[in-house]
Amino acid sequence: MNQPITSPTLDTLFKRILARQPDALALVDPLNKQRITGQTRKRLTYAQTDRAISAIAAHFVESGLPANSVIAVQLPGTVEFALTVLAAHRVGLVVVPLPLLWRHAELTAALNRTAARAIVTSSRIDGVSHADLAMNAAAEAFSIRHVCGFGDDLPEGMASLDQAILQDSRTSRPIIQDGRKAALISFDVTSEGLRPVPRAHFSLIAGGLAMSLESDLVQGATIMSAFAPMSFAGLCASLVAWLLSGGTLVLHHPFDEEVLETQFNDHACDTLIAPAQLALRLDERGLSERFPTLRNVIGLWRAPEQVASSACWTSQRASLTDVYLFGEAGLFGARRSPEDGSPAPIKLGPQGAPREAPGASIAGEILLTPKGTLGLRGPMVPAAAYAPPPPGELMIAPPPRDFVDTEYAARADRATGAINITAPPSGIMTVGGYRFLAQDLQEWSRRLGQGGLLTALPDRLSGHKLAGRAQDNARARDALTELGLNPLMVEAFRDRTPAA
Template sequence: MTQPTASPTLDTLFKRVLSRQPDALALVDPANKARVTGEAPRHLTFAQADRMISALAAHFIESSLPANSVIAVQLPNTVEFALTVLAAYRAGLVVAVLPLLWRQAELTMALNRTAARAIVTTSRVDGILYSDLAMNAAAEAFSIRHVCGFGTDLPEGMFSLDDAITRQSTTTRAVIQDGRKAALISFDVTSDGFRPVPRAHLSLIAGGLAMSLESDVPQGATVLSAFAPMSVAGLASSLVVWLLSGGTLVLHHPFDEDVLEQEIIEHSCDTLIVPAQLALRLDELDLAARMPSLRNVIGLWRAPEQVASSASWSARRATLTDVYLFGEAGLFGARRTAEDGSPALIKPGPHGAPRELPGTSIAGEILLTPRGTLGLRGPMVPVAAYAPPPPPSDSLIAPPPRDFVDTDYAARLDRATGALNITAPPSGIMAVGGYRFLAQDLQEWARRLGQGALLTALPDRLSGHRLAGRAHDHGRARDALAELGLNPLMVEAFRDRTNTA
């Protein structure tokens, strides 16, 4: 009796492309990487990337990281991120992605909640010493046994991965490549607070399929990703879309508009993945004429309630696919019509990828919950991670398990069209770009600053919200929040707004 074939992992997808075209260009660093991290940009073929992935995987194994243990990663959008993630999977590890906006307080909480055994970072990003942040957070996480990083001037006690990546180690470990195994832990904020969200390889691949098939990314595409990779959407829209297409992944560290245009032209990119507001801004600046190689633009909406009121897409050479993001719970995409460039109607029920093929099991299902909120179910949705706590009851019969995730986004049905309209974000949750937090946390941090301090979130058309603070001494407030290890968005909310012009 033959054994069933294991379902693919991201490393399996990489090796499939490697076997077909080892000398094809695989990964391209941001053109301004020297400014971002102080390191020279890399251009890697699949064979070169494979050797580096194996070297990093050998280092993780030799560092006594057990199979299925968690390795935390806080890296910018450079080739080191892709190499580290794929190396972790080759070594049988689970990757926990840590957003670059996070500072010591959030890093420490994430490391302790996931029992991470190692953390990978880089020396600096945009002048911030991330190596020091990682060392300080690791000192407060009892599970951390190995701290390593890329770049120069690493602090004492941090192992250099630039040394590991060039070694010719033959150390390997037998790892069953099964897509049902845990692959990723990302982090969300719901009304119940901070929430780690684990995912299997198949769930990640389903998210990438939903984007690539809906937007019709061709095989062998040259994809430029300018979306921060430290989330399920970021990973699916960069690594997964790239591996599914078997082409080239050009990376851009958000955001420099001139560098972005230079990279698209230099590498003849046909697919662009960016935050949706940026895509619409490029369209206003005559994207079609300035970047004629583009054929597909994938715009990711962190605030999906804004899609319906967004501007029409005018570029005719390139199609725009709106990707609705719901924190770390899931996503779905809808390509805009060529006639008027307006957002496509979203209807509840099963949807395929592409969306116009209903009934397929690839993408999932959209539903309106009895609470009047949008729910998601399907292969990419980690239902167990969002399961509500069991209600107090004297009954010995447990309630039936819920097979969908309630995103808490308010929604309603349009009786005329049957379309589902997303009307408001989750109550009590603030979002500044990709950074989500509870509204009550703002007041808690403001109270720590003493009497008269105020920290609040104001509505913002582009990022959802923006932070603003008031204190008797703004400079002292900034220093106090920085010492507490808080996110720079909170620290800079107390910047001096005096107009000195």
């Protein structure tokens, strides 16, 4: 009997590595995990990782989560994040990553929009009780049937996944591992508001390939990932890059420079994946001397319009690949020239590695839209998720569009053909990895009453920074916290008057 033709999933990639090197080191926790979550650090081989994945997957099955259910995950960059995502995929669940700064308002909206059946988190993350946040959000999401977490002192009603790992159940269910099946639903902020973006496994793998092919990531690499994992780019920059290389993933919870340097050198890492501004700052401070084993840096730009004006890369020992991020729509990479360290020119057309070679693997394609904005197409780009609604007056729907308009203003240089990204999407504010609509800031500002102001100011490193003013800043912070808003908005009203 012929087996059905399938494409690989993330679990398929993991099992291929497991079969080759079960005793090789697979996952390493952050050096300061005890401070972040109160849990002990883990160092897992591929065989140990496989047993933990199977035990968590068994817990999901025994909890009554049917295949194709949606499971929300809000976890830091620790071993548990990788175990949970792979366990969910092993039993056919779809993962919704929830950014760590999301609080009640965003969590509840995401759970209801995706009809999530379960949510996974940690007891505490950086001193915040995320277990309580999850329980409160789950209470307002009628689809949630199961709440579970890692760590001690979990609230009543929250199942412990640490205990599930210890019990080491072998319960499983037959699942055809097919890369065309749904794997991820992430959330983007567009001019129309919060938008769920579903992706199949092959789309995630294509995103990881766009990074690894352009940066020439070697097989068996020891990768330190210092990029928050709870997004499409975050998963590609950690889990997917690791599985494609078949090496070791050393996790770093952003950001403690001293901890990063110590852990990087302890494990003799050869690859660093981090926010590009952080990588450039390390370069200015003598990166080659401080990280003697470093050979490859992948720098991610949440504000891609800033790449062209960034500082030149000076390290002769390590290469830098700029990865341009466009929210949850897609990404592409360009490795800098070793001659002068300036950003590589971006050309229209297919993006592969190497781009000049005939028959090279195509990771994506760049185009200019008629509106003068940058468009993306290719296997990683979920065009249907961003498709505009059909005009109401037309009797026949227009043909489906095969690209996503990122809404970033761009133009082509007539002399060189290079693309210049000139401005971010209108009406969208980016603060680090978090995007807001300008109109949302105005709405929350109105709720503060007379004299209240909440605004976004340009910032060279993060795109924007939030600043607030109220007659009573402490009362404003309390009010925004009660509304369930994230800490970026709340802390915009911190007192800036220096102590006497």
